[in-house]
Amino acid sequence: MKLLLTGASGFVGQTIQAALPCVALPDGLDLRDRAALGAAIADIRPDTVIHLAAQSFVPASFQNPRETFDINLYGTLNLLEALQSVGFQGRMLFVGSGDTYGQVPEAALPVRETHPLHPRNPYAVSKVAAEALCYQWSQTSGFEIVLVRPFNHIGPGQSPRFAIADFAKQVMEIRLGRRAPVLQVGDIDVTRDFTDVRDVVRAYALLLEQGRNGGIYNVCSGREYSIRDLLQKLIALAGVDARIEQDPARLRPAEQRRMVASFEALHRDTGWQPLIPMEQSLQDLMNDWEKKLQ
Template structure:
């Protein structure tokens, strides 16, 4: 199987490449460039596609919503048209986001795929629109499309733009004597649903093979983790003692105090369940930062 992978250089893309050797788009190719994308897809002639590429930084989507829509919605349309013009007859996996649900009342947790989508930022809006586009194409084009809504990822190689990866970096800097034993944090009394990136990619692999055409699947652990507890676990694993200081610049109004989702649909159709324990994810993250900081 020849797999076309968009977003190959990102955090998740690198894990997809390791699990499913594929052909990335040529370096520097912009999804907004219809002609270049069409030529690249025609040259690759893939049997399957994993579409990860996106503008996924929420603050940037507020600063420039048009650019976010151009990449995430029109970029997806360009890819679909390029696949169609190349005679593609395989399966495509579209990677959306759990952020598309917006604010979910606690009574509705764990969130399931039939929950209304109420996106609250331009990034999430662009993903709702692109997912709807993919559903339409799954029904009217000559190829099949499966859509996923992944929740929070964790694992080695993640950028310190993300809270747990940032805490792991700070903890390791303290252990190596490079920073005072004070951790700078934002709001750590919220809960989130975290899945190890390697489990996420295994879900993508299984869905590409067994997912229903036009099907939409949450990819999540089904477990609710308090950020404060994960921070304590990082400190324990690293053998570090530190005080925790709330940094006002890291505080974002967290409307969603609790979040957990259900992976029942994914399990029903593929047999998938998360396998990597949180302790291993955190230890691997610490080890990765230790290597990077040496």
């Protein structure tokens, strides 16, 4: 079975490549280029597809919403059309986002797939639109599509654009004597649902095989983690003393104070549950930064 992976160069894509035999699109190929994408799909002729490629940085989606839509919605449409044009009859996994739920009242936690979608940024809107497109194709095309809404990821290889990876980098820089013992943070008195990226990849592989066509699945740990607690754990793992300083530039408006989701549907259909403890995720993240910074 030939598995095509879009977005292979990203954090999750690299983790998938380490875990599963797969074929990536040619380097530099842009999903917005219909002709080049069509030629690549005709050449690869995949049996299954994991569609990860996206513009996924929320601040960038505010700066350039049109580009975000061109990549996330129309790039997905280009991929679907390219697959159909070569007679694809396998299964595709579309990777959406837990961000599509938007502001969720605490009374509605943990979030389930039936919760209404109220996207609050152009990235989340583009993912709602692309998910709806994929659902329609799952019902009307000659191939099956499974839809996932992952929540926060953590683990080695993550970009410091994301909070916990950034904190791990700062902590390791302090430990290596590269910076003063002061950590620059945003609002850390919030909670999030974090899953180790390797557990996420295992969920994707299981859903590609066992998920229901047109089915929508949260991929999450079902656990609520305080950002401040995780930062304190990183400091303890590194064995450093550091002052925590809030940087106004890192504060985001209208922040969701608490977030936790349910993976009940995923567990019901595949038996999946998270296996990697948070302490291991944090340690592996620290080890990764130690290697990169030395």
